[in-house]
Amino acid sequence: MVKVVVSGALGRMGTNIGRIVDEAADMELVGGIDIQEGTLFGTEVVLAERMDAFLKEKKPDVLIDFTVAAAAVENIKVAAENNVALIVGTTGFSPEQRATIASAVEGTVPAVISSNFSVGVNIFWKLVREAARELGDYDVEVTEAHHRYKKDAPSGTAKTILDILDQELGGREKVYGRVGETERKGEIGVHAIRGGDIVGDHSVLFAGNFECIEVSHRAYDRAVFAQGAVRAARWVVGREPRIYGMQDVLGL
Numbered sequence: 001m002v003k004v005v006v007s008g009a010l011g012r013m014g015t016n017i018g019r020i021v022d023e024a025a026d027m028e029l030v031g032g033i034d035i036q037e038g039t040l041f042g043t044e045v046v047l048a049e050r051m052d053a054f055l056k057e058k059k060p061d062v063l064i065d066f067t068v069a070a071a072a073v074e075n076i077k078v079a080a081e082n083n084v085a086l087i088v089g090t091t092g093f094s095p096e097q098r099a100t101i102a103s104a105v106e107g108t109v110p111a112v113i114s115s116n117f118s119v120g121v122n123i124f125w126k127l128v129r130e131a132a133r134e135l136g137d138y139d140v141e142v143t144e145a146h147h148r149y150k151k152d153a154p155s156g157t158a159k160t161i162l163d164i165l166d167q168e169l170g171g172r173e174k175v176y177g178r179v180g181e182t183e184r185k186g187e188i189g190v191h192a193i194r195g196g197d198i199v200g201d202h203s204v205l206f207a208g209n210f211e212c213i214e215v216s217h218r219a220y221d222r223a224v225f226a227q228g229a230v231r232a233a234r235w236v237v238g239r240e241p242r243i244y245g246m247q248d249v250l251g252l
């Protein structure tokens with residue numbers, strides 16, 4: 001039995017993950033962490049400040065964190081100190097926060113950290129890389145759309161797309177939205193749409209003369225992210241203590 005604690009337990013992703021873990025025959029949901037007390041599928045959700053004592057009491061194998069960046073950094077440190085493996089889906093980390101996470105995790109616990117746990121997006125990233133390799137002289141525009149409650153922009157998935165494009169196209173300037181007189185040069189345009197209950201859309205447009213290619217992914221239900229995170233939780237237990245990506249879980 002893989003024993004799981006969910007951090008951000010009362011949120012959109014936390015509740016989806018709680019349901020999947022609760023229904024899994026090979027997993028045990030042992031509780032949740034949030035900034036309010038509550039319950040998650042019959043288990044106790046305790047306040048974030050009680051996390052250290054809660055992990056010592058429940059001794060989970062894995063903590064799955066979908067919270068906000070500043071909170072996740074602290075949660076990761078506490079989990080690593082308690083020798084609990086990590087799945088981190090939270091997005092919006094600064095470079096400094098990423099460095100803090102790396103020093104807490106590397107050599108201490110195994111952690112799968114990904115801006116997107118859906119299988120489809122991990123394949124989409126491969127397709128974007130392949131297109132960028134072949135279409136280096138095309139103009140590139142990245143667009144993402146999410147629900148009205150999303151806190152960070154551009155999305156973590158869009159930032160991963162930009163990392164891939166940087167690797168393949170060599171660090172082009174990024175222009176975030178355009179207004180007024182703009183002359184297109186060699187930049188990558190980045191556009192974030194927020195509204196309603198959009199689960200998560202990403203697209204990369206490669207525009208040449210007389211043709212365009214658009215590579216896109218649309219999530220219809222956040223269960224796809226939750227299922228991926230739970231799959232990663234099964235995979236991470238017992239691994240070498242370092243940071244992994246979802247591509248390691250999927251063998252891509």
Ligand SMILES: NC(=O)C1=CN([C@@H]2O[C@H](COP(=O)(O)OP(=O)(O)OC[C@H]3O[C@@H](n4cnc5c(N)ncnc54)[C@H](O)[C@@H]3O)[C@@H](O)[C@H]2O)C=CC1
Nearest residue numbers: 008010011012013034048067071089090091115116117225
């Ligand atoms: N990697 C992926 O596949 C995905 C990542 N995300 C990311 O996951 C994060 C959460 O997204 P949602 O669930 O939509 O947000 P949400 O706002 O519905 O849930 C976040 C939860 O975290 C709680 N929280 C805040 N501070 C906390 C702390 N110190 N300790 C424990 N819990 C705390 C909040 O009270 C809330 O219940 C975001 O960063 C989002 O971008 C979302 C979907 C998929």
Ligand SMILES: O=C(O)C1=N[C@H](C(=O)O)C[C@H](O)C1
Nearest residue numbers: 091115116150155156157200
């Ligand atoms: O906040 C969300 O909802 C999502 N966040 C992730 C991101 O920032 O890329 C993944 C997914 O698109 C949903």
